[in-house]
Amino acid sequence: xxxxxxxxxxRTLARVDGEVKLHVEGQVTQRSVLxxxxxxxxxxxxxxxxxxxxxxxxxxxFFACGQDLSHEPPDAPLPDAVTNGAEPFLVVGAxxxx
Numbered sequence: 147x148x149x150x151x152x153x154x155x156x157r158t159l160a161r162v163d164g165e166v167k168l169h170v171e172g173q174v175t176q177r178s179v180l181x182x183x184x185x186x187x188x189x190x191x192x193x194x195x196x197x198x199x200x201x202x203x204x205x206x207x208f209f210a211c212g213q214d215l216s217h218e219p220p221d222a223p224l225p226d227a228v229t230n231g232a233e234p235f236l237v238v239g240a241x242x243x244x
Contacts, residue, residue, distance in 0.1 A: 177221055
């Protein structure tokens with residue numbers, strides 16, 4: 147099971163409390179985790195990545211094991227600790243402002 151932590155506004159939209167647990171077939175990558183997340187919670191489609199390009203939204207970041215994975219290729223394998231459920235995959239709303 148892959149553990150995913152969503153920001154509060156996306157948890158509200160998906161109507162979930164706490165972290166989400168997903169079963170991901172095949173290699174565990176950002177793409178496969180987000181595909182599984184959007185399949186289980188279709189109301190999240192388009193909120194984390196663009197509908198057409200599938201690119202990460204500008205104000206969304208991905209973290210795991212203390213690392214910022216936001217600029218990693220979407221098909222790069224996630225760390226083993228995420229794959230085995232020891233660590234969550236974090237979807238974080240980025241902060242902006244002046």
